Amino acid sequence: MNTHLECFPCLMQQAVDAILQTVVDAETQTDILHESLDVLRRTDPRESPPMMAQKIQRILRSRLGVQDPYRKIKDNSNEFALKLYHKLKRKTLASNDPFGTAVRFAIAANIIDYGPKRRLSDEAMIETIEQAQNAPLDAKALQKFRDKIETAKSILYLTDNAGEIVFDRLFIEQLPTQKVTLAVRGAPAINDATIADARAAGLTEIVRVIDNGSDVPGTSLEECSTDFQRLFNTADMIIAKGQGNLETLYGIPKPIFFLLIVKCPLIARELKCNIGDMIVRCPT
């Protein structure tokens, strides 16, 4: 997806949130703000919003001299999610349809996001995730999703945020795990999950985990490692979590199933749905 006029205030908000969350010194704050404005000024609108975000995050890391400014925030998200995990695991196993329940928890957990909107309170997040158990999902798309999981020989699962990845595990436990490869970001990108988060979530113990070699908060294929690209090109099925993956992969003619909560009016318009909707969508 291209960067639209409407993306600019949002990217600016993301930059300011990042600065306020990670930078204390006022002069450094202004410097990073100015460099972020320069990035936006030079933007090629054919690039996707996560590519802009990548550049702003690189400025942040380089100015701070810190490899992973969101490490603490990501650790907190994982801890928060792990506390909920066992309760939701019991709910999943006790439900009539563990697959349908777990996929709803995994989609709802996409609410744990510091990108397009500010952090929700823990209570609001818990409520969103727990209430998702009975949330409506496109039945036809969900059936297509189940069928494809059954017939696919290889499934590539692209994660989104830290914290959320714990609920991905809950869902992945309902999948034929021997067919699944999980891919995380190759380097810190906002609060997106990296290999450390996959480990924290216990995912490295149940599926093969790789990183995509890139620090884009999405999946820009040309930025990913050749190993990841090969895996992407040969997978029978791809499961892509979150808006960043959608913004970077939408339109690619592969059997990609996008799972997300819609948080942006442009994406809502593109997907013909409403903000806040839980989505399972395979455009091909």
Add this chain to the structure above:
Amino acid sequence: MNTHLECFPCLMQQAVDAILQTVVDAETQTDILHESLDVLRRTDPRESPPMMAQKIQRILRSRLGVQDPYRKIKDNSNEFALKLYHKLKRKTLASNDPFGTAVRFAIAANIIDYGPKRRLSDEAMIETIEQAQNAPLDAKALQKFRDKIETAKSILYLTDNAGEIVFDRLFIEQLPTQKVTLAVRGAPAINDATIADARAAGLTEIVRVIDNGSDVPGTSLEECSTDFQRLFNTADMIIAKGQGNLETLYGIPKPIFFLLIVKCPLIARELKCNIGDMIVRCPT
């Protein structure tokens, strides 16, 4: 008030809203976006947010070659407000406290604003304004306001938006009108009221109306005409509507009564109140 880090996404949103509302051609949209980013890049944070908005609005007008790109929107706001006027006038006169009722309607009408947030639906605006009749207001501040109106020999009333100005009239009709001078913006500034709007609201028939000689969506004194400055300096009391006037006049040691709905977290923090609160405040 200074421009804070948090103001930048909001100013960017304001610029994008302005572009989308008034510019059709994609190339011109991008050009104005780029020039707006340049303005933000060169920002002196000691300037107030309305001074930034002024510069962005000037780019818009000059690029479009249109003197008042919001004229149609302002006309619609006035028409909308005039339709409500008679109903609210009856409510005001039938209430136990016409002054208290009218000031609430005038403050609530500050919701008619295209600056910091997008346009509400007509229904939502009508609901906000009508429900304001019984909204809580700081009783002590309101009493101080009444007392000052009684004792002041001259009152300078600074308006904010078109549409809203019709409800200012409703309130001004409860004031000793011979003491009141109404000041509007000196030139188009977003959807702020100018002399044309004062006329449309019928205010030119009941009070003396002047313009402040400036195109800032607020009251930056150094940008205003000397006539306005003289009036400002000699008035016994100033009534300042809306956030733009607050952002530009807050801290000036004059008996300024700010009337507004709080729409911004920074202002809420400064005034120690919540977003959405209706405010009567005289800091001196």
